[in-house]
Amino acid sequence: MALVEIQNLHKSFGSNHVLRGIDFTVEEGEVVCVIGPSGSGKSTLLRCVNLLEVPQQGQVFVRGEDITDRDCHLDAARQQIGMVFQQFNLFPHLSVLDNCTVAQTTVLKRSKAAAEQIARDTLDRVGLSDKVSAYPMQLSGGQQQRVAIARALSMDPALMLFDEPTSALDPELVGDVLTVMRKLALDGMTMLVVTHEMAFAREVADRVVFMDAGVIVEQGPPAEVIGNPKEERTRTFLRRVLDPTHVEPTP
Ligand SMILES: Nc1ncnc2c1ncn2[C@@H]1O[C@H](COP(=O)(O)OP(=O)(O)O)[C@@H](O)[C@H]1O
């Protein structure tokens, strides 16, 4: 059984038909990178996986359970899914350690001592054991993003969603975050990653999905989709992102 299975997913915002019939699975242990132009619906797709956005049509199954069903225990399904955003969304008034324990004690009802032990372990995994007492403002963007990853991992997720986790970072801080993500992938974590880091996608992804205008245009192993794309739309997109002299217009 797939960890996530999406069938004929449609999502509109008003008259803006953003997702136009997405069929898509993520297998246990798989690393899937989603690429595509800005506005193509990548974030919306990710947000539908844990029902942060409610689709108008279609189903989302998490380990076989239809989470779009009204009778589904959505909180339980969501607990299996960790999410890391472009903006780190840490609590500024809480220490790094407390950022990583608060959901454990409130949502999972773990004891403070158990939660702290787990938080220390996950902070160690992302290379931040020496920052447990720091506050987010005292950290670099890359360190804050690694705290956000540790916070998600502290909840023992079956799946990690990443939405452009390195896009807000200064270039020299991107590598540390990608290193942590690469390690997670090697440890067998199931990951769905929206990214513009083509080198990362090529190296780490089991499968790359190219989206444009609310549909999946093509998907397959990175060597095919990035290395030898079949579709003209994919080739056009890759030319733009891989051309270092190309500057994205500001929206
Ligand atoms: N909460 C929202 N309300 C209205 N429109 C939205 C909302 N979220 C996304 N959109 C629109 O949906 C389209 C796809 O957005 P998004 O999924 O963020 O694309 P991507 O992540 O690929 O850049 C865009 O036109 C965007 O303006």
Ligand SMILES: [Mg+2]
């Ligand atoms: Mg997005």
